[in-house]
Amino acid sequence: MSGLFGQLSNKSGRKKSDLDEAVSFSEHNKGMATLTLPDIVPSPAHDSEALKKAFDGLATDEKAVIRILGHRNARQRRKIRETYQKLYNESLIDRLFSELSGEFGKAIILWTFDPPERDAKLAHDALKMCKKGVKHLKIIVEISCASSPHHLMAVRQAYTSLFDCSLEEDIASNVSPRLRKLLVGLVSSYRYDKEVVDLVVANLEASKLHEAIKTKQLDHDHVEWILSTRNFYQLRATFESYKKTHGNPIEQDMKTCRSGNLETLLKVVISCLESPEKYFAKFIKDSVVGLRIDEDSLTRAIVTRAEIDLMKVREQYQKLYKTRLDDAVVDDTSGDYKNFLMTLLGAPI
């Protein structure tokens, strides 16, 4: 058989390549979550009843809420949400919202959402705020460049379900044309999820990036295409090739373009692609320095990475700042908020 079906008879359909050594995004982060689960996880009905009891007393039992939700993974939390709704005919999220307040309330609600829905809502809020500064758009870059491709797709699906339009459409309505192209490209990406690197391509694309920087065209189609299409490992090889051939790290050379917000976002893109754990270690450090800590950022970093790679973020933090990330949280937060963040950081049950 030929023509239409050149490939269809191929047993596996796979090309022979580096596949034996291929490592997927999730494989790569295996065992790097800080979240701890009990040896025997109670049933969702049991957890729902315990939560209801924690809400129904004279005062809310925050410790019980942390003890339950702070030690359940995304799948288990989803089952608790569904079971709680069935048993009590009320939304667990709504009940948490009415029972809890302050930074603790925000953190536990963010944690209780399904991760794709949570990120869709964070992206939506960011787009409403982005007129106030490009920093709000960082979350969209984080979701696009520091997530698995599968998660990013789930976020796009959740976004259309929640907000009656696509994430791309909302980006286009809220973001300036110069940033729009990059952000739409990034959120539309579906990167190959294995460690396959082509060094010839890496060198070629490092040159294309250099050409764009030299001609001060950071908004060139090539820049957007390379950063929003290639897989993580390929891009790391490209950035290394850039440094080797042109002398400086690409982020440093970008400064010469004086491209303002576009440059700011591109730096976040490159940091997230190069090393999400380093990016989040720095992000957490930035959120706790200064006179007043930035709880929104601290919460976001810990809640969104606790099930992915917070162990690696913690290691990076130690390496970069010679102090413990856990100590920063203990020193700069308090009460239930502190207890909850420490729980997500792996404090014993």
Add this chain to the structure above:
Amino acid sequence: MSGLFGQLSNKSGRKKSDLDEAVSFSEHNKGMATLTLPDIVPSPAHDSEALKKAFDGLATDEKAVIRILGHRNARQRRKIRETYQKLYNESLIDRLFSELSGEFGKAIILWTFDPPERDAKLAHDALKMCKKGVKHLKIIVEISCASSPHHLMAVRQAYTSLFDCSLEEDIASNVSPRLRKLLVGLVSSYRYDKEVVDLVVANLEASKLHEAIKTKQLDHDHVEWILSTRNFYQLRATFESYKKTHGNPIEQDMKTCRSGNLETLLKVVISCLESPEKYFAKFIKDSVVGLRIDEDSLTRAIVTRAEIDLMKVREQYQKLYKTRLDDAVVDDTSGDYKNFLMTLLGAPI
């Protein structure tokens, strides 16, 4: 609570809009499949045994193969594939490949694949052939513009699993830069899947499309962005607004650009977005006219639409050509190939 969580406390998170009247892609096509299923569907084990028996006789029992696989939906076929593999330690697809030949073999194998995997393979083959003519790229436009957003995502996932790179990367390696941007945009799309139309946006974007045509810039970012982002219903309103304001259907005005292959592909894009059933009715007609029928196209159209909207395609065919689509298939095909296509067209079990 405020700040980070502006939306998070919102009960449903939905904006109040036309949502009550919203109709999803799959809802819209409900009941429009031609595939017929038996009242009582045998178990996958029973089907697998019957298929094995059909293969193991002195000659393959093609009628039995059609009777079984031609009356099972995608989910049922997947279960049969899995069960067959477990029971006999061989791939059903491989066995079909060795037992069957010619157009019938190709058609039944295409049908037996999981739809996302099937389309990923068709796209892969198309990219290998695209140097021989732009017509091969039509399949990529069809998958992007005449599928549900969920299906398109599944095709991208299947593509990376099968071919060690993303569909977008293979498009970039095989397709000229002028067509690349459009195709990458289209395959990366995740269109909002409900009937929500903003007429102000439709008028505005009709003007942008007109401006691009007037200045002969069919490769303008606006054209790519509008066609690869907006939902089906919104785009139909845009095309209507175009015709109303500028006098001609957009496809007709595009001719003045003399943009060669880009124009050819854009016409397919617009046809698929405007009315997939009309597009496929014409596509089938084109495949059966002339001295020699184009079986690859005929097979592809019937196999890929039998579970989606082949009933509507048939109605359109009748409307456009005043003849029956089924008669065209009966007149121009023969043997098991004809029997199988007629089965997918709804011939009784």
